[in-house]
Amino acid sequence: MSAVPSSPPVWDVIVIGGGPAGSTAATMLAKSGKRVLVLEKSKFPRFHIGESLLPYNRRIFEELGVWEKVSTAGFMVKRGAQFWMGDGSRHNRLDFSKGSFTDYPESIQVERATFDKILLDHSREAGAEVREECTVQRHVVEDAGVSVSYRNAAGEETTERASFLMDASGLGNLTANHASLRDYYSGHKKIAIYNHFTAVDMPQDGEKGDIIIVRRENSWFWLIPLDDQRTSVGLVMDKEDFQSLARKPDEVFHDAVKTSKAVADRFNNARSTMPMQVAVDFSYKNQALVSPRVVRVGDASGFIDPIFSSGVMLAMSSGREGARVVNEALQKNQAMTPAMRSYEKRTWKNVGIYWEFIENFYKLHFAQIFFQPVNKYRMVCAINSVLAGRTDLTLAIRWRLRVFFFLAWLNQYIPVAQRIRIG
Numbered sequence: 001m002s003a004v005p006s007s008p009p010v011w012d013v014i015v016i017g018g019g020p021a022g023s024t025a026a027t028m029l030a031k032s033g034k035r036v037l038v039l040e041k042s043k044f045p046r047f048h049i050g051e052s053l054l055p056y057n058r059r060i061f062e063e064l065g066v067w068e069k070v071s072t073a074g075f076m077v078k079r080g081a082q083f084w085m086g087d088g089s090r091h092n093r094l095d096f097s098k099g100s101f102t103d104y105p106e107s108i109q110v111e112r113a114t115f116d117k118i119l120l121d122h123s124r125e126a127g128a129e130v131r132e133e134c135t136v137q138r139h140v141v142e143d144a145g146v147s148v149s150y151r152n153a154a155g156e157e158t159t160e161r162a163s164f165l166m167d168a169s170g171l172g173n174l175t176a177n178h179a180s181l182r183d184y185y186s187g188h189k190k191i192a193i194y195n196h197f198t199a200v201d202m203p204q205d206g207e208k209g210d211i212i213i214v215r216r217e218n219s220w221f222w223l224i225p226l227d228d229q230r231t232s233v234g235l236v237m238d239k240e241d242f243q244s245l246a247r248k249p250d251e252v253f254h255d256a257v258k259t260s261k262a263v264a265d266r267f268n269n270a271r272s273t274m275p276m277q278v279a280v281d282f283s284y285k286n287q288a289l290v291s292p293r294v295v296r297v298g299d300a301s302g303f304i305d306p307i308f309s310s311g312v313m314l315a316m317s318s319g320r321e322g323a324r325v326v327n328e329a330l331q332k333n334q335a336m337t338p339a340m341r342s343y344e345k346r347t348w349k350n351v352g353i354y355w356e357f358i359e360n361f362y363k364l365h366f367a368q369i370f371f372q373p374v375n376k377y378r379m380v381c382a383i384n385s386v387l388a389g390r391t392d393l394t395l396a397i398r399w400r401l402r403v404f405f406f407l408a409w410l411n412q413y414i415p416v417a418q419r420i421r422i423g
């Protein structure tokens, strides 16, 4: 830590990044009367991947006071999630309205450019100052505050001071990268190849708006309807497998479409709307989420995998929880508090709930049970609630999940479910 500067910080909190985590934190803090500065690298609206939301997101929208704006923006309503086998031979559908432990029956699929702008504009209205096209270069933690230096669109560098810094820089992972805190999940190095397509043949009527997940042997697709014309489609696979193919992302993607009947049948007239996009190395965990005067939220705390669409929900809940502990630390005038440590533990616990599903989804014995669901003892209802975004798991949910994961584990040795080919 450097010497104490003479002037007190101008801002209570500087938030790096105006995505869902940053805007959630900024709105919460501004609503409680804090002086908040958000520094965002891009000019919104900007493209971002991560378009399928979970029903429990609604709780946070309501808390932020932004639900009215989100629900009237014309986003596609999502009532269910369909999990298909690549060869199209079977599928199951999770209907959020049919989960006896699920409080919210539906969610939305969003074009992130529009969605993220609604949230960020809402932070402004709540009283936060938002500066776009301002890229944070570095930060210095001092005894009485944090100095944050950024460069604006004209290339001019400015330094601002705050009592606290919240890092919501997404996969940019700014402060944790500077401190070398990033750990990758072993055996989980993935690549995602994606685009928006027109004329994909998506479910209609009662299943309109469903996300479709297609499980192939060693990879999977998402198909997310954004509106009546456009569908977001992505392929996720091991980075190593991709590299061994020695082909361009576009070729790998279209080859996988052709060889997955469940996708090919929907792609007869599909046309891409932009150059193919690629994301790599997005699964990681930071060794620490808090340190004196610094709290990391959203993807800047870590990200696992997009398969169960938990990213935005987890980002927004950590933004909300992070803001809560920063608020308390400001009131106590302390740089580090026990509540900040509890925030770190809670965030990891929430991520852990999804990690168990994600890690297992890639395993054959689990997939065999997952694709042949039996709602005995309402186990499917318990799964429904977690995949709807519920993280406050009651005992009734927890024991059902434990039985389910035990059966999936047992299925390696004794056939609990019929042996079916996955892919």
Ligand SMILES: Cc1cc2nc3c(=O)[nH]c(=O)nc-3n(C[C@H](O)[C@H](O)[C@H](O)COP(=O)(O)OP(=O)(O)OC[C@H]3O[C@@H](n4cnc5c(N)ncnc54)[C@H](O)[C@@H]3O)c2cc1C
Binding pocket: 016, 017, 018, 019, 020, 021, 022, 039, 040, 041, 042, 048, 049, 050, 051, 052, 053, 054, 134, 135, 136, 137, 168, 169, 170, 171, 172, 173, 174, 192, 234, 279, 282, 297, 298, 299, 300, 303, 306, 309, 310, 311, 312, 313, 315
């Ligand atoms: C392939 C893929 C598919 C996904 N699909 C889904 C899905 O279907 N559903 C879902 O819920 N989630 C999905 N996710 C996850 C989701 O995209 C993220 O979890 C979510 O966007 C995290 O929000 P955030 O606010 O933490 O970060 P972001 O939304 O990434 O926002 C971070 C912001 O910080 C800004 N920033 C970065 N560096 C700086 C800097 N130095 N200075 C200033 N600003 C900076 C960026 O410009 C950005 O606007 C997916 C992720 C991937 C990789």
